[in-house]
Amino acid sequence: MDNWLSEHLVCPLDKQRVDLRSGELFCDGGHSYPVIDGIPVMLVRSAESTHGYIDETFRLVDEIAGMSKTHPELDRSVTNGEIDEFVQAEVPYTSGNLYFSIQNRLTRYPIPHLRLEKSVGRRLLDVGCNWGRWSIAAGKLGYKVVGIDPSLKAVLAARRVARQVGVEATFVVGDARFLPFRDQAFDVFHSYGVFQHLSKENARTCLTEGARVLRPGGTSLVQMPNKYGIRQYQQHRRRGFTEGEAFEIRYWTPAELMETFERTFGPSEMSVDCYFGLGIQASDVDLFPLKYKAVVYASEAVRSAAKIIRPLVKIADSVYISSKRSSES
Secondary structure, X not given: OOHHHHHHEEOOOOOXXXXXXXXXXXXXXXXXXXXXXXXXXXXXXXXXXXXXXXXXXXXXXXXXXXXXXXXXXXXXXXXXXXXXXXXXXXXXXXXXXXXXXXXXXXXXXXXXOOOOOOOOOOEEEEEOOOXXXXXXXXXXXXXXXXXXXXXXXXXHHHHHHHHHHOOOEEEEEOOHHHOOEOOOOEEEEEEOOOHHHXXXXXXXXXXXXXXXXXXXEEEEEEEEEEOOOHHHHHHHHXXXXXXXXXXXXXXXXXXXXXXXXXXHOOOEEEEEEEOOOOOOOHHHHHXXXXXXXXXXXXXHHHHHHHOOOHHHHHHOOEEEEEEEOOOXX
């Protein structure tokens, strides 16, 4: 582990400092967490599981602990010019339905454009980083990045890919409901495509944790789905306007989003991410077949129009909520 992480990790349950001893992290409260190949695994076994990746990680950790030799998952490697096998398979689950058209056919990594200004050393937490696409995007802009995800397999892939493309980033396995970091440890809190899959109660818990680890005056940038989006309204109607369960999308109204983020972080603003779906990134247009290129271009055209015709923001399918952490939050 790097020095910064050693100084800023805490027990996700009681927020006490943790110390590394014999390959595990211990807190004074008696909780312990394994370190797998240098990666802290800070999941809470007693917590309700919100994703199959959490259960998979516990199984993998137990497998590794029970082996007398290196586990195959730790021996994976990727060469220059090659696209990591995990990323090839995982890309539609991290990026959206359009990406099923290029699953296992990637010719480059789909690293998106992060809508933050360049930085020199500001510390950014990327929640739900999976294979690291947003962490890498932030690293390219000069941020010191910590990516966290409940999947050990995904975090191992993120570390491989970051090293392959020459971006410095640190990764932790953990649960956004129980962030294992000291108060006010980060300058920027970022998450994309994550909280939409959680119950609103769990999402609000995650955001409260995000505010705790964000310094006063720090910024938050979080993507969320819009209940009144052109495509999302249709999807919600097909589902019978039910709240959703398991990994299904939860739909938030603009009013719910603004009230939640302003109460949790402080002054907030909503802007357009994309139209006609979730996860559509203009930076990936070259990867898509022709019919999906048209969707990307159409989304970008309406997004540009929304800068002038502000009511169009209210019907975007995917929105960003940017917030500034106030000292009173």
